[in-house]
Amino acid sequence: MPRKPKQDRARATVDAIVEAGFIALSQRGPAATTTRHIAEIAGVGVGSLYEYFENKEAIFSAMSQRFIADTAAMIKPLTPTLVQMPIDSAIRMLLNEFRNFLGRDDGRYLKCVRHAMAVDFELHLDPLFQVLNNVIMRYLTGHPETLRVSRIPAITYIGINGGIFAVIRHLSDPDPLVSFDEMADGLASMIGHYIEQELLLLRGVAE
Amino acid sequence: MPRKPKQDRARATVDAIVEAGFIALSQRGPAATTTRHIAEIAGVGVGSLYEYFENKEAIFSAMSQRFIADTAAMIKPLTPTLVQMPIDSAIRMLLNEFRNFLGRDDGRYLKCVRHAMAVDFELHLDPLFQVLNNVIMRYLTGHPETLRVSRIPAITYIGINGGIFAVIRHLSDPDPLVSFDEMADGLASMIGHYIEQELLLLRGVAE
């Protein structure tokens, strides 16, 4: 039963532990990140970890919370700028800021997020990508007019990755803000509209 | 140094182990899934696990590969049907099939995928969602004409989830098929075009 820190010294210890967690995880990976390691990097005894954290998982959980809070804090001040930009520029800016943020401190956050998302999964995703790419390829050759729309590879990449993650997130979400059908309809419409708009632009240029 | 199975009996053992992995993981969760548990469910001795798998992780890895292969096999026969549907219907169908697939065997796959993706992460994602929703909310109120486009909640949900995952996947991808800028441009254009198309449709209806 972990305690809440009451003194500044203790708060510093908690902070050092979380910070050490990020360092250890990014340097050694999740398997090699032992409690002794974290304690050593933090400059505290192993026992101290358990003064404030239920177990090792709880340390990772605290790290996750810290990461999300930092991300939110990074975005918040951008809000006024973002809202008065064209929407596509805003999205581009947001993505770039997020990338830079993940790359800070020699990519410490990025490395941690990869582990946290069990990205070893990624390697095995290839066969699925192949099948889906095949579907898309055949679709395009079967509808020659669509071959001229721009950014096909990028849209494919986003559609597949985003689609997979969105479905899994949604099915894991205890209280989703939109129904599954709404989400499916949204993704379908988004890509459908994209194609339509592109064809429209192409026709406009042709005339 | 694990061996490759040369006899049918051994192949059956490997299969039983992987299958037991799915059962154990879906029933008990990742923390409570011990090697003895897997061995017991598979009906083999603990030692046998290490005949064909480097370690416990390797079993999970094999499970992941199996899962992806099964998913691809599920989609492949749909290809002919998909390619002659309108693109939005095809996407809807794909998403539904994927959902049903994950739900098979009392959601065994879904439970495993959740664990594999370290879904405890999910709980902490909330603050980030709030900030981003706030940005979107302010944008919408600042551009009243966009308030009438349909599926705003769904597009938001997909944009945020899909965007986050796509960025992280991309930054983890050793050999991405598209550059980061292309991907950012793709996501920006996709949502931008969606809005344009919606506004176009709205204008069309108004006239």
Add this chain to the structure above:
DNA sequence: TAATTTTCCGAATTGAATCCGAACAAGCGT
């Protein structure tokens, strides 16, 4: 300063992952 609370520690405990060598089965040439 003494009493009390908070914090820190690291040796000892516990339990799961992994190893290993003996026992059992299958293939194979004679």
Add this chain to the structure above:
DNA sequence: ACGCTTGTTCGGATTCAATTCGGAAAATTA
């Protein structure tokens, strides 16, 4: 069928990391 080699299974013994615990040190309070 029989011995020999190779493939397979097993579960007790070993190893190593997570967690506990009881007391020392530091801070706070009286």
